[in-house]
Amino acid sequence: MDSAGRRAAYLVGGRRLEAGSLEFAEAIAAAHAAHQRPRCLCLVGGIEMYVARLAGAGSGHIVKRMPDTGSHHAPDCPSYEPPPEVSGLGQVLGSAISEDPATGETTLKLDFAMSRITGRSTVPTGGGESDSVASSGTKLSLRGLLHYLWDQAELTRWHPGFTGKRTWATVRKHLLQAAENKIARGDSLRSRLFIPEVFAVDQRDPINARRMSQWSQAIASPGKPQHLMLLIAEVKEIVPARYGFNAVVKHVPDQAFTLDEQLYRRLGRRFEPALALWGAADDIHMVMIATFSVAAAGIPTIVELSLMPVTRQWLPVEDAFEKQLVERLVGDGRSFIKGLRYNLGAASALACATLTDCEGSAPLLFIVPAGVEDDGRYLQVSDPSAPVWLWRPTAEAMPPIPRVAGRPRAAGSATRAEAAAAGP
Template identity: 55%
Template sequence: MTTPVASDAVYAIGDQRWARDAPGLAEAIANAHEHHLRPRCLCQPIGPGVDMYVARVLNGYTVKRMPNTGSQHATTCPSYEPPAEFSGLGPLVGTAIVENPATGTTTLKLDFPMTKLPGRAAQPPSASTSSSVVAHGHRLGLRALLHYLWDQAEMTHWNPGFAGRRTWGTVRKHLLQAADNKVVHCHALLRSLYVPEVFSVEQHEAILSRRQRLWAHGAPRHGQPQPLLLMVAEVKDIAPARYGHKAVFKHLPDQAFVLDDALYRRLGKSFEHELTLWGTEPDLHLLMIATFRVDEAGTPGIVELSLMLTTAQWLPVDDGWDRQLVGALVRQGRSFIKSLRYNVPTTQALVCASLLDCGLTPCPLFIDREYNPKASPSAEITEPDSDNPEWRWSPTQGDMPALPLRQQTDPIQLPHPAPSSSDIRNFPDIRIKPNI
């Protein structure tokens, strides 16, 4: 077979180099999976390339980063990820999140139950899901699990080409792809994960049938612990019901979820800031991740929950300052990755986002939330080191300073035309997701 050599080659498999749209790439990736070969990403201008591995995902294959190698890729590469210490992910890798390149599976250790004992009352939002986070060892709380799925779905990534192309259907598809090959409590995560489909009057009966089939996994079992299901959905309303309270979700108009009075009261205390900001900013999305049970009548009741705010582009934000910075980045057409806290409390300083268009290294953006009378006014930008650029904003000291200047780089080219949703499922996913 002739080796396809091209200036835009992006992968090396054995002694062959492949362009992203080269004929035969699909077969080469499938062959690499069968023979346990490691593709190498050629995003860096020098060196042998960065090792990857091939995993089976849904009906196709995906070329994935080796654990802890995302920062070795070029910032223009779709496989690039900021260093783990830029977010709350770092302490969880290898402990709560254990990736096995040999099998392509990732085991997640959770700090919340996925079963409910008969007669046991619903649990309040755990400490690891509230705004005052306390990490219970190296395990994923509900908020941390949602952050992990959002990261894996690359809903934290943004470049100007994504504008107008993210819908709930897109978010749902990538969340389900992110959950594939993930294992919790020795079971496939997808078996328990419910993400509402985009509602359609014409498809209502088919959607209802698929929902009931999934919810059947959480049916009560006489005398046995009841399996809990996991849900990620956009909140439409949380309000009093005829008995207790209810949560209503977008794309799920025919079924509300029960919240008992105790859970409702704790919800207001644990997520007061998120609920207040959501209530006053109409362009924000409020996402809920929750464990829920289904009673004998088929009515779903929430057991434990956490909330996350996102912008109109589905980029997560912690508070109003976070939203102001992310909004400025989107309006100015910047390319960046939003950092997530996982188990890290909001009182601890963390990178807010990493700019990817400032040269060969990412530029971390910090928000100093604590008032410091000795700090310089925010309008004075800290001069970045040439090897370690950095930008800081102290909102309590003044207005947001100008963002670092964009630098011209040669991005990794996307295939043309961009693949459709059906193409992505049947053709090996090589970490190009042009429709998010």
Template identity: 40%
Template sequence: MRQFRIGGDVYADEGPKFQEAVAAAYLRKERPLCLCRDPGCAMYVAQIGGLYVIKRMPLSGGEHDPTCESYESPYTLSGLGALMGSAIQLDAKNGTAALKLDFSLSKTGSRATPVPGDVGSAGVTADQKKLSLLGLLHYLWHEAELTVWTSRWARKRHWWNVRWHLLEAARQMTVKGGQLSDILFVPEPFRVDNKEAIEQRRSTALAAALPPKTGPRKLMVLVGEVKELAPARLGQKVVIKHLPGFPLLIDDTLHRRLLARFEREFSLWDADPSSHLIAVATFGLNPAGLAIVEEIALMIVSENWIPYETTYEKRLVDALARIREKSIKGLRYNLPPDQPIANALLQSRREPFALFIVPAGADEDFEASLQDMIAARAEMRTWIWRIADGDMPALP
């Protein structure tokens, strides 16, 4: 049972007056303190329907005790470490993260449509001082705590709560001084019996993407699950689940490069019907009200919405999904595939384990970086699966 200090008093998260105290803190804009450590770790209160939820501040998970539900692996074990202080700048006073992006949120004239970079050139082109489009999706997924899993949540994570957590996380992020949530569009679950109301809310949400009479066009960011890619009369279209009758249009050039750049994600999606393919895209509306994609990236996630990059990571994610201990999936952000990351963190009682997968053919530089990473976090135990050595070892 967790304990929080709210308004000078201490409350247990399962106590009879907890919701009342949290609701009052929400109205006062007070930050409760998680008492897993002394003097406490600052949190914030979010509202979902009639329920109030205490959530951790951006990137504060490492400050919590390893046994606390809000604990997470140090960001130096993932691609997030290289972005801290540059692409992601924390404001401790108001608890927000200011993001610097390497893609545009406006479009002037007929500038050529941006396309994702080649995988092989990621180490050359990736700018660690700015977030790529895929890096933004990774950061949203991380801060929405959608990288976290325990078997107790089996069959309890659906698109409606994925959407809510993404939007709530975006409210703690700023881009060029404004809230990311103001330009982030995540489609709500579609129901035929509520079609008109949903479409009206969608039109209101997308008003910022309408073309102005003069000046550059503002773009919005969409995060949604891909249903299919299909030919359009003039080009191609991406069909997003929960957006019937509202395709995202892309030209043939972007379509070809999308298929080449994310060939691995498409093949993993095709191989596992239970997985989901997540798209993040910048888009604007043309005068006819149609959504035109400017840049797009893809991420594959398991049936529990946990990201993975390879069949080996999928095996690890599936194995972690079956145990009661909490696991946290590591993400790559802007890092190229030849750089090691902790593929996951396993919170096993009081001993957190960093889980690493070493790909077949890893060179000396990869091994040296891996050993440096392990040495820098001596307080954590490690589990390593070397693909070249055979089958996955038993989990700790």
């Protein structure tokens, strides 16, 4: 999707083909029809993949990694992903997220409603949304679903070649692609997902017509449960209105999303750290995921929501320390994958980033929260061969980052793992 740098090569039908080559699309279509499995050639011997058919207009085929094999690929391979146990993905994979290579469909179990009878609005209090309780991984919270789609859209990946190219149009395109072939509560996730298209004044009428056509499925019918839509958008402001409060999102200038006072008050308490970061840093975007209903008059009302701050590169960050690390990596021209928490509580160990431009194994970068005395769990959550970098921001300046493959290391810049191995 959002690719740059190394181009993947596959063994398809006995031929070595690079992704994007003229013969590639035809070859993987033939492999899909013949139920053949391509092999990714990032490592000697190759790694088995499968071909999925994309639905919708302009449908085609895509090569995807087999479930639970992302960490088996070379770190600089587009199919590589960090070991599941160092992110929130490990908790929900196989339970809340079930991928079927035979059909190319992924079934998602959600812990929030996609239909309703009453008019009650809520901020999530379980399913990973509470910072004080480690949640079950059997269902995805709203935040967990947003993190999953962000991962699937490859918006957690960064390469220097992406600089200046990741716009809202790019984000939207990749999120919609990521939602294809995803089933939630027996229905297509893509059909319920509304992501505002880039607004243009001269296209106002057709844009509004497309929006209302999609929203029509969420207008209540007498005697039937009301379907809810799923919104992913950048928040512009959340402000008092004549009645209740309005959430104004970018690229929808002529239609605010209403929310009641109870939801607004709980929003301020639950997401205080995220809102504080958003308010303190002008270069932070605030992404909202929400379920919403639509009144007969066409007015959308938010039922449940979650917030996710992201950098100007649309890379998610939880706090100022993560922002500092991500900005350092981007500024240094590094390639990496940003880790996401999914349903995990704030106390759980999480690799903030995984470097994909180093020699050998991909280094895992951890930020140790204040008050954590024993950092042993950060060294034990992953493959022992993977280098681990630790930063305790409340006690020290940021340590040197592991070097890029082939780039000389400055004097005194040993990684934390190397320093520990060398002894006092």
